Amino acid sequence: MISVIKAGPLTIVQDCGRPGYAHLGVPHSGAADLPALLRANRLVGNPDHAAGLEITLLGPQLRFNRDARIALTGALMPASLDGKPCPHDQALRVQSGQRLKLGAAQTGVRGYLAIAGGIDVPAVLGSRATDILSGLGPAPLRDGDHLTIGELNEADARPKPATTIDAQPKLRILPGPRTDWFVPGALDTLCRHPYTVTPASNRIGVRLGGPPLLRIVESELPSEGLVLGAIQVPSDGKPLVFLADHPTTGGYPVIAVVVPEDISKVAQARPGSQLRFVL
Amino acid sequence: MKFLPAGHNGLLVECESLAQVRQLYATLLRQRPAELIEIVPAARSLLLVGGGLDRLRRDLPDMPLQNGPEAGASLVEIPVTYDGEDLEEVADLTGQTPSDIIALHSSTEFCVAFCGFAPGFAYLSGLPESLRVPRRQTPRTRVETGSVALAGEFSGIYPRSSPGGWQIIGHTTLQVWDSTRDPPSLLVPGTRVRFNGHSS
Numbered sequence: 001m002i003s004v005i006k007a008g009p010l011t012i013v014q015d016c017g018r019p020g021y022a023h024l025g026v027p028h029s030g031a032a033d034l035p036a037l038l039r040a041n042r043l044v045g046n047p048d049h050a051a052g053l054e055i056t057l058l059g060p061q062l063r064f065n066r067d068a069r070i071a072l073t074g075a076l077m078p079a080s081l082d083g084k085p086c087p088h089d090q091a092l093r094v095q096s097g098q099r100l101k102l103g104a105a106q107t108g109v110r111g112y113l114a115i116a117g118g119i120d121v122p123a124v125l126g127s128r129a130t131d132i133l134s135g136l137g138p139a140p141l142r143d144g145d146h147l148t149i150g151e152l153n154e155a156d157a158r159p160k161p162a163t164t165i166d167a168q169p170k171l172r173i174l175p176g177p178r179t180d181w182f183v184p185g186a187l188d189t190l191c192r193h194p195y196t197v198t199p200a201s202n203r204i205g206v207r208l209g210g211p212p213l214l215r216i217v218e219s220e221l222p223s224e225g226l227v228l229g230a231i232q233v234p235s236d237g238k239p240l241v242f243l244a245d246h247p248t249t250g251g252y253p254v255i256a257v258v259v260p261e262d263i264s265k266v267a268q269a270r271p272g273s274q275l276r277f278v279l
Numbered sequence: 280m281k282f283l284p285a286g287h288n289g290l291l292v293e294c295e296s297l298a299q300v301r302q303l304y305a306t307l308l309r310q311r312p313a314e315l316i317e318i319v320p321a322a323r324s325l326l327l328v329g330g331g332l333d334r335l336r337r338d339l340p341d342m343p344l345q346n347g348p349e350a351g352a353s354l355v356e357i358p359v360t361y362d363g364e365d366l367e368e369v370a371d372l373t374g375q376t377p378s379d380i381i382a383l384h385s386s387t388e389f390c391v392a393f394c395g396f397a398p399g400f401a402y403l404s405g406l407p408e409s410l411r412v413p414r415r416q417t418p419r420t421r422v423e424t425g426s427v428a429l430a431g432e433f434s435g436i437y438p439r440s441s442p443g444g445w446q447i448i449g450h451t452t453l454q455v456w457d458s459t460r461d462p463p464s465l466l467v468p469g470t471r472v473r474f475n476g477h478s479s
Contacts, residue, residue, distance in 0.1 A: 022317040022328070024464045025394040124458045134398050135439075136458055177283035177291040223395060225319035225326025227289040249321050249395035257286035 001065040001148055002115070005099065007141040010056035013119050014112075016049050018127035018136075022248045028228065029131040032203045032244045032267035033110050036074035039160040040114030043071035043091045047155040050118030051128035053141070055111040059102020060141060068094045068149065069116035075108025075165065075268060089162050108165040108268035120150040133204050133245040168194065169265035170278045171241075171258045173231065177224075178253035181217040182233070186255060187279065189213060190231075194274035195239065204245045205232075206266055208275065212237025213255060223251040229258035229266070231277075241266050282336050290332045292325045292339065297392055297404055300325055304468055305345035320393040320468050322402070352390075352469040357436065357455075359385070359427050359476040363448035365415070369429060372412050380448060381476060383410055389434060389472040394464070399438035399456025401466035406434050418444030425451045427474065436466075449476060 004011075014037060017030020031037035031054055041050050053060075059077045072079055072088050079086045080101050086092055094100065105111060121128050121138045130137040141147075175187060195210035213233050226232070226249060230242045234252045241258060243266060256277070258266060269275055280303075281293040294300045304320045307327075311318070314330030327335060361381045363369075370377045387410075389403035406429065414430045419442060422428075426437040428445035437443055438456035455465045466472065 019316050021398075022319045022326075023394060023468060024398055025396060025400050026398045125463065136398060174284060174286055177285045177289075222322035222324070224291060224321045224324040225285070225289075225317070225328075227286045227326070227328060229286060247395070248319060249393075254285070257289070259287060 001146055003063040003065060004141050004143060004145040004147065005061040005063055007143050007145065008055060008058050008060040008102070011060045011141040012054050012130035012132075013051050013121055013128050013138050014054040014130065015051040015128050017129050017244065018125045021125055022225065025134075025248050026125060026136065027131050027133050027245050027248060029127065029129040029137065030244050031112065031129075033074050033112070033264040034244075035160055035163060035264050036110070037112045037114065039089075039162060040071045040073040040112045042155075042159040043073070043089070044069045044114050044116040045091075045152075045154045046114055046116060046118055050114065050150070051121065052112055052114040052119060055102060055113060057109060058104045059111060061099060061101045063099045064094045064096060066096045066149075070094055070100070071114050072102075072111060073114075073162065074110050074112040075105035077105050077111045078103040109270055110267055115149050117150040117152050120148040131245050132202065133247060163264055165268050166265060168274050168276060169262070169269060170276050171262045171265060173256040173258055173277050173279060175256045175279070176254075178221070179255055181215055181221070181253040182255055183214045183216050186213045190239070190255065191277050191279055194276050197269045197271050197273050197275065199271040201271060202245075203243050203267075204247070205240045205242045206269065208239050208241065210238070213239060215253070217253075221251055221253050223249040226250045226254065227257055229260065229263050230254040231256050231258065243267055280340060282339075285326060285328075288328055288330065288332065290327045290336060292327065294323055294325065297322060299344075301390075301392065301469070302344040302346060303339070306342060309345060321395065322393065352471055354471045354473065355465050357427070357451050357453055357472060357474045359449040359451045359474045361385075361449040361476050363427065363446075363450065365446040366448045369410075369412050369446050369448055373409055375409065380410065383407055384434070384448065385474045385476045387473075391466045391468050391470040391472065392433070393468050394466070397438060397441060398458070399464040399466065400435060401455070401464070401470070401472075403434040403472055404432065406432055410434075412446050414444040415446060418442055422447065423450065425453070425455075427451055449474075
């Protein structure tokens with residue numbers, strides 16, 4: 001059992017999400033930087049699908065009411081246990097009564113905390129993930145909440161490698177499905193100039209500032225299915241990259257899709273930072 | 280049918296009509312390849328996500344398409360009170376009386392064409408021409424759960440309270456979406472729908 005002394009601005013339960021329900025309008029959801037959560041789970045010996053915490057920009061303060069094994073991955077947030085600094089990217093032993101305090105992310109946007117046994121909240125459609133678009137899953141953590149930890153269920157897997165958080169990440173893209181809705185030079189424009197992450201970004205999608213991408217087809221696009229990493233371009237020409245809580249369908253054309261291996265980089269890109277797209 | 284790539288494991292199949300989307304969807308459900316994670320129908324397309332896409336791309340053009348309702352398509356009857364805030368306006372827009380609107384809507388058999396916008400939000404096709412109205416100029420910041428609405432070629436029911444721009448003609452107390460229920464949605468693509476209503 002964990003007591004939430006301070007929740008932080010957006011600390012939510014996440015796991016691998018709820019695939020297979022897009023035809024019902026249910027977003028996939030799951031950790032925005034999934035490799036980081038998987039790494040944390042493996043460091044503490046959890047199965048991949050165990051639920052952990054996704055911590056956005058500023059960390060919570062948690063009191064552990066029993067012994068636990070934990071790991072912190074993703075964005076680098078200064079962490080301390082009863083005031084003593086503790087390292088990132090490795091399994092840590094916590095003793096009953098100890099207080100974990102996480103500070104502001106120094107690089108990146110989202111940190112992950114895995115606890116051996118996983119966070120035990122009711123699953124919705126097979127997942128404990130909080131979906132901020134549809135509202136499915138548990139509510140974000142609030143001061144005074146209590147979290148139950150599940151029984152230990154040791155899995156045997158080597159940890160995934162830690163990812164370095166790039167200051168100006170390069171995002172590989174695959175053209176389509178609607179590249180032909182744009183002027184011939186649009187992909188070129190997208191790849192030649194850096195785009196800036198605007199503050200109007202969240203785990204639904206990252207809105208970018210930069211040279212607008214101009215359309216050649218003026219008619220309305222009947223809404224169609226969307227995939228993770230889709231670069232959608234609304235009427236103003238400014239691209240938006242979809243993340244974990246993206247809607248299942250959208251009515252604006254998608255010029256290209258970021259490859260799955262580079263989604264983490266989008267999820268960790270701070271407002272004000274620049275992204276470069278690469279074919 | 281046109282095939283367009285959607286990332287490394289997505290295939291967008293653009294269809295000529297909603298009828299073709301439904302045929303394709305029914306066909307794929309019957310012979311669902313194990314590696315497909317998502318099959319997402321929409322107004323003029325079907326998005327496939329998962330493995331085996333190269334083979335599907337090759338086989339789909341020649342696949343005999345399922346005609347008629349999707350296997351196991353059930354009929355859901357929606358009790359509705361036609362007391363919607365936009366009923367009068369819809370009547371004005373279409374040159375009819377509210378009673379005409381109610382009679383027409385409640386005598387139509389709809390079909391769930393696809394879902395989107397929110398979990399359990401079903402786009403119901405089969406709306407007669409004389410009931411087709413545009414979305415509201417200014418969407419509402421809050422539409423009540425269970426609101427029965429019209430926009431373009433579709434009717435719909437808001438599964439939970441949310442912002443919305445459709446024209447509201449009535450309300451139902453039937454919970455079309457319940458994430459704790461199995462199945463969570465009463466309305467899935469292919470479901471036939473009738474509204475049983477009365478004016479307030």
